[in-house]
Amino acid sequence: MRWLYTHFGDRIFAFILLLLATGVMALALLMAYELYRGGSPVLHGFGLLGFALDTQWDPVRGKFGAWPYILGTLIVSLSALFLSFFPALATAIFVAEYAPKWLAQIINFLLDLMAAVPSVVYGLWGIFVLAPWLRDKVQLPLYFWASEHAPALLPLLGVPTGYGLMSAILILASMVVPYTAALARDAIALVPKEHREAAYALGATHWEVLRLAILPLARGGILAGAFLALGRAVGETMAVTMVIGNSHKLPYTIFGGAATMPSVIANEFTEAVEDLHLSALIAVGFLLFLVAMLVNFTAAYVLRRQERLVKGAL
Amino acid sequence: MVTEALDVHMESRRLVVRYGQRVGVGLGGGVTLPIYRHKITALIGPSGCGKTTFLRALNRMHDLTPIAKVDGEVLLDGENIYAPGVDPVLVRRRVGMVFQKPTAFPTLSIYDNVAAGLKLVGVRDKARLDEAVEKALRAAALWDEVKDRLRTPASSLSGGQQQRLTIARALAVGPEVLLMDEPTASLDPISTQAIEDLLLSLKDHVTIVIVTHNMQQAARISDFTAFFLNGEMVEFGPTENLFTKPKDPRTEAYITGRFG
Amino acid sequence: MNREEGIVLKRRYRVERLMKALVAFGTLLAFLVLLLVLVYALVQGVGALNPDFFLQDMRPPGERGGGLRQAIVGTLIVDSLGLLIALPFGLAAGILLAEYPDHPINPYLRLLSDTLNGMPAILFGLLAFVLVVKPMGGFSGLSGAFALGFLMIPILARSTEGVLSLVPKEIREAGLALGLPRWRVILSLVLPAARSGLITGTLLAFARAAGEAAPLLFTAFGNPFLELNPFKPMDTLPLRLFNFAISPYEDWHRQAWAAGLVLFALIALTSLLARWASRRF
Numbered sequence: 067m068r069w070l071y072t073h074f075g076d077r078i079f080a081f082i083l084l085l086l087a088t089g090v091m092a093l094a095l096l097m098a099y100e101l102y103r104g105g106s107p108v109l110h111g112f113g114l115l116g117f118a119l120d121t122q123w124d125p126v127r128g129k130f131g132a133w134p135y136i137l138g139t140l141i142v143s144l145s146a147l148f149l150s151f152f153p154a155l156a157t158a159i160f161v162a163e164y165a166p167k168w169l170a171q172i173i174n175f176l177l178d179l180m181a182a183v184p185s186v187v188y189g190l191w192g193i194f195v196l197a198p199w200l201r202d203k204v205q206l207p208l209y210f211w212a213s214e215h216a217p218a219l220l221p222l223l224g225v226p227t228g229y230g231l232m233s234a235i236l237i238l239a240s241m242v243v244p245y246t247a248a249l250a251r252d253a254i255a256l257v258p259k260e261h262r263e264a265a266y267a268l269g270a271t272h273w274e275v276l277r278l279a280i281l282p283l284a285r286g287g288i289l290a291g292a293f294l295a296l297g298r299a300v301g302e303t304m305a306v307t308m309v310i311g312n313s314h315k316l317p318y319t320i321f322g323g324a325a326t327m328p329s330v331i332a333n334e335f336t337e338a339v340e341d342l343h344l345s346a347l348i349a350v351g352f353l354l355f356l357v358a359m360l361v362n363f364t365a366a367y368v369l370r371r372q373e374r375l376v377k378g379a380l
Numbered sequence: 381m382v383t384e385a386l387d388v389h390m391e392s393r394r395l396v397v398r399y400g401q402r403v404g405v406g407l408g409g410g411v412t413l414p415i416y417r418h419k420i421t422a423l424i425g426p427s428g429c430g431k432t433t434f435l436r437a438l439n440r441m442h443d444l445t446p447i448a449k450v451d452g453e454v455l456l457d458g459e460n461i462y463a464p465g466v467d468p469v470l471v472r473r474r475v476g477m478v479f480q481k482p483t484a485f486p487t488l489s490i491y492d493n494v495a496a497g498l499k500l501v502g503v504r505d506k507a508r509l510d511e512a513v514e515k516a517l518r519a520a521a522l523w524d525e526v527k528d529r530l531r532t533p534a535s536s537l538s539g540g541q542q543q544r545l546t547i548a549r550a551l552a553v554g555p556e557v558l559l560m561d562e563p564t565a566s567l568d569p570i571s572t573q574a575i576e577d578l579l580l581s582l583k584d585h586v587t588i589v590i591v592t593h594n595m596q597q598a599a600r601i602s603d604f605t606a607f608f609l610n611g612e613m614v615e616f617g618p619t620e621n622l623f624t625k626p627k628d629p630r631t632e633a634y635i636t637g638r639f640g
Numbered sequence: 641m642n643r644e645e646g647i648v649l650k651r652r653y654r655v656e657r658l659m660k661a662l663v664a665f666g667t668l669l670a671f672l673v674l675l676l677v678l679v680y681a682l683v684q685g686v687g688a689l690n691p692d693f694f695l696q697d698m699r700p701p702g703e704r705g706g707g708l709r710q711a712i713v714g715t716l717i718v719d720s721l722g723l724l725i726a727l728p729f730g731l732a733a734g735i736l737l738a739e740y741p742d743h744p745i746n747p748y749l750r751l752l753s754d755t756l757n758g759m760p761a762i763l764f765g766l767l768a769f770v771l772v773v774k775p776m777g778g779f780s781g782l783s784g785a786f787a788l789g790f791l792m793i794p795i796l797a798r799s800t801e802g803v804l805s806l807v808p809k810e811i812r813e814a815g816l817a818l819g820l821p822r823w824r825v826i827l828s829l830v831l832p833a834a835r836s837g838l839i840t841g842t843l844l845a846f847a848r849a850a851g852e853a854a855p856l857l858f859t860a861f862g863n864p865f866l867e868l869n870p871f872k873p874m875d876t877l878p879l880r881l882f883n884f885a886i887s888p889y890e891d892w893h894r895q896a897w898a899a900g901l902v903l904f905a906l907i908a909l910t911s912l913l914a915r916w917a918s919r920r921f
Contacts, residue, residue, distance in 0.1 A: 072821070079823030080740065086732030087749050090793055093729075094752035097763060100770045156666020164663060173667070180674045182907050184851025186878045187900045190885050191677045194684075194893065240673030247670065264483035264546065266444060268497040268553065269473035271652055273659040278496055282487040301760020303854035304882060328762045328854070335769075335858045351766045355759065362758030378486065378535060470649070502648035 098355060105349025107342060117349060123314050123330075125338070130346035132327070132353060134314035139326040139357070141231065141318065142306065143299035146238035147246075147292060154243045154295070155288060158250035163276065174251075181244040189308030192237045193229075197309050200236075201228030205321050224319025229311040231324045237305050242295035249294060249369075253287020254280055256376055286372025293365035301358055303328035327354040389417035389587045390438060390475075390557060395452035397433050397442060404611060405430035405437075410452045411613045413606055415557070420579060420588045422602035422619065424595060426634070429608040431591045435559050438589065439475035440468040456557070473501070476555035480562040482542035484534035484549075491530040493545055497553035512552050520548035521578050540571025547578065551586070558582070560590040564597065576601050595635060599623050607631045678904070685901025688894040693902070697866050698880070701889035708899055710866040711880040715906075717868070718781050718860055718876055719850045722788030723842070730793045730845075731838075734800020739826055756794035764790040765855030773859055781867065781874030784860025788849040795845045803837025804830060839917040847910035851903060853878035877903045 102109070108130055109117055120131020157177070161170045205226035212219040224230070257280045265279035281288075311323025312333050318324045325333070327350050338344045394410030405411060411434060415421050423431040433442075440461060442448040453460045461471045484493050494513045495503075503509055513530070517523040522544045526537070534545055543563060550558060560579075564572040579588055579601055592598050598605050599619060606616040607628075615622060615631045626632040692707045699706030733753055737746055768787035773779055807830050815825035831838065853876070856862075861873040862883060877899050884896035 075824075076822045079826075083732045083736045083740070084743075084745065086729050087736045087745065089729050090733045090756070090797060091745070091749055091752045093767075093790060093793065094756045096771070097756070097759065097767050100767055101763070104766070104770055150670075153666045153670035156663045157670045160663045160667040164660060173671075176671055176674065178911070179908070180671070182847060182851070182911060183674065183677065184853070184878055184903055184907065186851070186853045186881045186885070187681060187904055188673075188677060190881060190896055190900050191673075191680055193885050194897075195676070195680055237673075240670075243670045258481075258483075260479050260481050260483045261485070263441060263444065263477075264479060264485075265496075266441065267439065267472055267477035267479075268500065268549065269469050270500055271469055271656045273656045274500055274652070276659075278488075278500075279485055282485065285487070297758050301762065303760065303762045304878070308882070308885060328760055331762055331766070332854060332857055336861070348766060348770070351763055355763055358759055358763075359755060362755070365758075366754065375486065467649075469652075500652070501645060502651070 098352075101348055101352040101355050105345055105352045107345040108349045109352070111342075117346075118353060121316055123346075125334070125340065125343045125346075128340070128342055130342070130349075132346075132350050134316050134318075135325055135327045135330050135350060136353065137316070138231075138310075138314075138318065138324040138329075139300055139354075141324070142234050142238060142310070142326055143296055143302075145231075145235045146242060146299045147296050149235065149239035150243045150295060151246060151292060154246035154291070155250055157243065157247040158254060158288070158291075159276065161247075162251050162254040163272070163280075177244040177247055180241070181248075185241070185302060185304040186308070188237055188241055189305035192233055192305060192309040196237060197228035197233045199228075200233055201226055205232070209321070222319060224322030226321045227311065227323070228321075229309055230313075230320075230322045231310065231318060232320060234306045234310040234324070234326075237309055238299050238302055241302065241305060242299050245295040245298055246288070246291040249291030250284065250288040253284035253291075253372065256287070257283045258376070283376060284372075286368055286375055290365045290369040290372060293361055293368060297358055297361040297365060300361060301328055301354065303332050307332045327351075327357075386419075387417040388414045389457065390415040390589075391455045392434070392437070393453040393455065395434070395437055395454060396450070397430075397437050398449045398451075399445075399447055405433045405608075406452070406612065408612055413613060413616055415587060415589055416604060417587050418583055418585070419603040420583050420590060420601055421604045421606065422598035423589065423591045423606050423608060424593070424598050424634075425608035425614075427593060430611040431606075431608045432561055433611075434608065434613075435561055435589060435591050438557070438559055439472045439477055441472075441477070443468050473497075473553055474555055475557040475559060476550035476553065477559040478543070478546050478550055478561070478563050480565045482539055482546055482566070484537065484542040484545045486533065486535035488534060489531045490526050490534050490537070490545060493534045494548050494552050496549060501553070513548075516548040516552035519551050519578075519582065520544045521574060521581075522548055538571075540567050540574060543567060543571065543575060544578065547575070551582075555586065557587045557589065560588065562591055562593065565593070572597075595623075607634060609634070681897060681900045681904055684894070684897035685899075688898035689901065693895075693898055698864055698895070699891075701887070701891055704891065706895075708875075708877065708880055708895060708902075710863065711875040711877045711899065712902070713866060713868070714781065714860070714863070714874040715850055715876040715878075717870065718784045718856070718874055719788060719846060721782065721785030721870060722792060722849055723846055725785060725789030726792035726796055726845070727842070730796025731800055733793070733797035734802075734804060735826060735831075737797070737801040738804035739822075739830065753794045753797045756790075757798060760854075761791055761852050762854040762857075764788075765857060765859055768855065768859045776871075779859060779861035779873040781860050781870040781872065784856045784874060784876070785870065787855035787859045788852065791852065791855060792845040792849050795848060796841060799841030799844065800838065803834045803841060806837065807833045836918045840914040843910050843914035843917065847907045847914070850910070851878055851907055853882050857882075877906075 117132055119133050121133045122129045122131045161173050209226045212223055261279040262275055265275040306326055307329040310329055312325050313323030314325045331347050331350055335347050338347055391414045393412050396406040396410045398404035425431050436442055437450055438454055442450050491513055494516050495509050498512055564575050602619045605619045605622045607614045609630055615628045623635055692705055694707055695709055696707035697710045698708055736743055765787045768783050772783035772786045811829050811833050812825055815829045856876055856879050860876055862879045863873045863875045867874050881896050881899040884892040
């Protein structure tokens with residue numbers, strides 16, 4: 067085995083690594099390719115834009131338009147991001163600035179936990195606790211109030227079943243908090259201490275230091291965290307599927323059911339018997355791939371710019 | 381030479397700063413040091429001698445470091461800034477600070493950087509802000525270079541300009557004392573010259589305490605010099621005396637370059 | 641300090657207190673749902689937990705008793721197989737990125753690995769469906785393992801690269817100075833030096849995959865009976881939880897809560913083990 071200890075051994079080792087790494091790269095390319103290929107009967111039939119913008123999804127009549135799912139994904143993920151942003155930023159500020167060390171450790175642990183709790187467990191809670199509660203305590207009272215005082219609102223509100231956009235958004239908002247919070251926390255911690263002291267030396271209070279010196283320098287990290295959370299929200303499947311009501315009838319209403327790109331795949335894939343139906347679902351997967359890639363690249367781009375800003379600040 | 385009456389503006393009395401158990405400044409009885417009004421006092425000594433730690437005690441910056449503990453007194457116009465009930469925010473408003481690295485807030489414009497301190501204390505009047513910003517930038521000898529681009533981000537300035545911007549920012553709130561922690565350490569010789577000229581022009585209005593590891597700088601610009609070594613103040617006196625006839629052999633060793 | 645400034649200062653401190661309160665309130669809000677979920681899973685799940693839950697397979701609705709043995713065993717098998725599939729690829733990619741920083745394929749490897757990392761879990765299921773289920777002609781535990789393996793690869797690559805880059809370069813230099821070839825230095829010095837981090841990363845990837853249902857919906861598919869043959873459809877806890885939760889039967893709902901609790905315990909346990917490993921080794 068002496069030859070393994072020559073230059074030759076190193077080359078074999080590097081070659082094995084390269085081979086396996088090529089497998090990793092092939093996996094990413096395969097995902098794009100196979101999703102495109104699997105969806106191509108539909109993508110070719112309707113055209114990418116035609117498929118994405120058509121509002122009709124009717125497997126029985128062989129009509130497939132993904133717009134209801136794209137719209138549902140956009141509404142659910144952007145609303146969830148919007149709702150989660152303030153609590154996530156507050157958590158980041160609290161951990162990095164206000165909490166004593168022991169409390170910060172607990173909160174960091176809880177953030178990890180929040181990201182680790184399986185989606186189906188959130189969904190379970192959504193089905194049996196959140197949705198019924200929303201229906202009885204929020205939607206029905208609102209519905210009755212609207213039907214007496216503002217009937218014009220009723221078409222906007224929809225049927226108060228509890229299972230629909232509202233529940234999906236709330237569940238999702240609480241699931242994506244840790245992504246924004248963790249990146250924002252790290253960005254705040256990376257602000258050079260000279261900037262913090264410079265603001266204090268001007269006679270600033272703690273909050274004024276945050277506003278003047280820390281948050282502006284950390285804003286890129288906060289933004290990148292928001293994009294990362296958006297990426298998670300776009301692809302989140304189980305919890306959303308379990309509470310969103312799975313209806314693709316447009317227009318969506320606030321209380322009523324809706325569907326997202328991942329939720330329609332999860333719901334219909336095993337029941338799809340027609341080849342075209344299967345192909346349409348894979349095509350939705352292809353669209354989801356494109357959206358996820360776009361969001362994640364934006365996050366990476368923002369993060370790189372942030373690193374340059376912090377480096378340049380001193 | 382006309383002798384003018386010296387007026388004590390700030391004074392540390394038996395000041396001790398501890399980091400944990402053993403490390404700190406003034407552990408052997410504390411540092412007592414007068415800082416005279418409208419003079420430049422230089423703190424010199426080898427690195428790690430405690431000069432910066434001492435400086436940071438003069439505007440309660442150690443409050444920001446949980447493990448740092450300050451004992452003794454720092455009098456500002458006769459009142460102890462460490463007395464119970466004294467708000468460090470107000471202390472720092474009267475005793476400003478400039479750091480080694482230029483810390484212009486990079487996302488704010490040049491104008492907003494200078495106006496930042498005034499806006500904190502509630503100045504909203506545009507005319508008053510404009511006037512104060514111009515005055516501070518002129519005092520910091522930066523006005524001519526930036527007057528046409530006050531709205532551009534501070535990050536567009538060079539290192540030396542940014543340092544003068546942070547001086548302008550500190551001056552804008554009208555401090556009585558300006559603490560400077562090696563303000564020229566990260567600058568080129570030309571910018572250093574500009575800052576030194578600036579300090580000399582400022583001392584008619586502001587009391588200045590400057591930490592420097594550069595003895596020539598201390599000799600060039602300061603009126604008084606304190607020499608620190610191993611966390612203790614070894615010697616304090618008029619700069620000329622300290623550099624020409626030091627009383628302590630350790631001071632002599634340092635200024636003649638035998639260590640540090 | 642003049643009067644005007646005193647008034648302003650009071651206002652500034654009011655803002656300070658208000659912001660501090662807002663930040664604390666926002667933090668509480670952020671954890672509200674997590675805590676509610678945990679409390680409910682505990683309260684609802686504990687009632688349905690008994691030895692049978694681990695020792696018996698599921699029963700049809702209406703029949704009392706039974707457990708979820710088939711799902712627990714299935715989770716362990718599918719997840720472990722997935723880890724076996726992912727480990728060589730994830731480790732190799734991580735080693736290449738950390739130990740051969742100038743390798744010409746690294747920019748592409750990092751880009752594509754990061755792309756995979758950001759992909760929704762369900763897409764890994766679709767990929768495994770196209771690559772494994774279709775050629776094999778049916779759903780199987782193995783195809784589920786591939787889906788989870790695909791999902792774990794970029795996670796492992798990233799954590800491996802991270803922990804290897806923390807190994808002091810003196811260790812490598814010492815080995816090379818002894819005349820060891822690079823591959824021996826990496827295998828015998830660098831990887832052992834980073835083993836606690838590698839174990840932690842592996843456990844966390846395992847825990848992450850154990851909770852996934854989306855990639856298994858149309859790969860492992862689920863199975864009401866205990867199945868040890870990976871070429872047949874297999875059950876897992878997340879899958880079973882999902883099916884029970886959307887069913888109309890109360891018995892199954894109770895089991896779903898118990899499954900949620902067990903799943904949570906499994907993941908918390910793995911995470912704790914990972915933390916312990918990072919200190920112990």
